[in-house]
Amino acid sequence: MKVIKAENISKLYRLGQVGTGSMFHDVNRWWHTMRGKEDPYLRVGEINDRTRKGSSHYVWALKDIDFEVKQGEVLGIIGRNGAGKSTLLKILSRTTSPTTGTIKVKGRIASLLEVGTGFHPELSGRDNIFMNGTILGMTRAEIKSRFDEIVEFAGVERYLDTPVKRYSSGMYLRLAFAVAAHLESEILIVDEVLAVGDYEFQKKCLGKMKDVSESQGRTVLFVSHNMQSVASLSSRLLIMNNGLVRQFSDPVEGIACYHQENTGFDKNSYSGSSIGGLGDNDYLVLNEYYLCDESGNRKTAFSNNETIVVNLNFNIKNSDPLLTVGVGLYTADGVNLFWSIHLEEDSPVSLHQGSHSIKILVRDLCLNEGNYKIELIVALHNKQWIYRPEFNAPYLIFSIFRPSGLRDIWSSKRQGSLVPNVKYIK
């Protein structure tokens, strides 16, 4: 059953300050609509990229967004800062309305764009539970009936009659989330609000959100930058970028895709003309350089136990016994994980003059979730660099998505670049 159906949602924002100029725009807009003409400022928006300087004063924070959410789904929403996530949540929670489009909703929406909205520092924890609860749309009777549950979930029983201004920020957050988690709404909208709590509490909140959707059949929409929690919680993923959305039915795949696009590089493969920029050398002409899996599907995202196959097509102009090809693997922050060259093997393939098509199988990598850079090495061994990693070598970016077989105990991902199998025995 669909509970949310959004059609053509767009949101236009005016940039800059409100002043005398905006008064002129208002009058002009009013004059146009009075004569039955189109709003002169609605057309001038452009795609919203905060890093680029635009020419108009108006910008589309959201542009023609369509999506649907079914009952009981957990929809994760990810995207860079300024991608339009919060604007979307604001429209859904009715704190502002869209410029165009409609959203149809079934059931009550409770939105948690911030924890502790309406908390008054002077009031006691007890009063604030009622204050916050009623602001979020509960009645006093509803709050009363769940009061003990809320207090227990927050774990602040001792401080219940102390003004919340004396609370630690963590306690404040606990109390606020506890109220929100016990809302009796069919749809829960959560912005990135859990970043402040301690680990134990974050865990508890995520568990509660999961529980809310699974056992109570309520629908959750949440924004997070924490990919681990997105991957483990959501049943579907919405990626936002410059006011546009893409949907993924498999969150893990979506996250991999998102990682890839946001590394700042966009190199997925080398072929044809893109190689021309690498410069000439006397030994080798590279024709193609790309990654695939063992069955030959070109890929840029791999799971961590998958074999990565590096494909090379090149012509040898002048053969040399010292000529070697290989790869160097780097993390996204440029740490070298390993180098490998084909001459290191006992009986290396021979690189005689002519065309070659070589596959480099990289097995048992046990890399952690994240982005990696694979640089092509070509050299006359110990004599001369032809493609030197981090200098002039062509490189490919690939990402590894969620390592399997680890408990969700790590709040984002396990530390480090590797996820070897580690055993603890007593």
Next chain:
Amino acid sequence: MDKNQNLNTKNLVNIEEQEIWDLIIKPRTDLFEINLREVWRYRDLMWMFIRRDFAAQYKQTVLGPLWHFIQPLFTTLIFVVVFSRIAEISTDGLPPLIFYLSGITIWNYFSSCLIATSNTFVANAYIFGKVYFPRLVMPLSVVLSNMVKFGIQLLLLVAAMIWYAINGIEIHSGYFLFFIPVIILMMAGMGLGLGIIISSLTTKYRDFTVLVTFGVQLLMYATPVVFPMSAVKSPDLKFWLSINPLTPLVEAFRYALLGAGSFDAMHLIYSGIFILLLLVFGLFLFGKVEKTFMDTV
């Protein structure tokens, strides 16, 4: 048989899916979309706002709620000295203290309603930006909590009246005493109507905030608060003063409570119509602004 039934329920679900939506979020709203039923559903929130106002206002003060009395009392004393002793303006035969105190009490109710509600959007932007509830709850709760404060100040006035009565100065509360709640409601409507109009305008242009603070002060002198209408001799002036829809309210309040002043039914009906129009226009403007004010505030 079973299969058929299944099919039937499936069809039903489909129909349900297509037609029943509890809420439709869309860009522009109809001319009048004031959902009073929704406001009623949020009555508990209104109550919480009122409670919060009182609980938080005098926290960490020594005199606490006594401040409710101190403000009108000292203003009254100043008025007694300036307007009665120095300027020697008539007080309609009433003891000056009672005359000014009654004027200030009813005027304060109007002005505090107006000033607080005219700030609704700007002052609560931080809450409004985070959570949805019918925005009208906010100004309504302001009007109600000020009504409680008005009640407290009315006690002071009654105490003063009793003190004068004990000391042998008679005050004639007329049969119109029952009319006081109506006057208060009209005052509330006036403050609310004007307040929400101004608050709707201030979301974009803050000029109106500046206007309100000194406008209210000026308006007080255009209302018979520190002087009775009977003291105004010039017919021109009388005319201009009676255009002010607050004039009959203050006069009627004094008349009902203290037996001095005037009670002019036609004049009150004029005020009533004025207030009604103000409220209708105010609610219309408020409803229009509340949808998108977060983008301009």
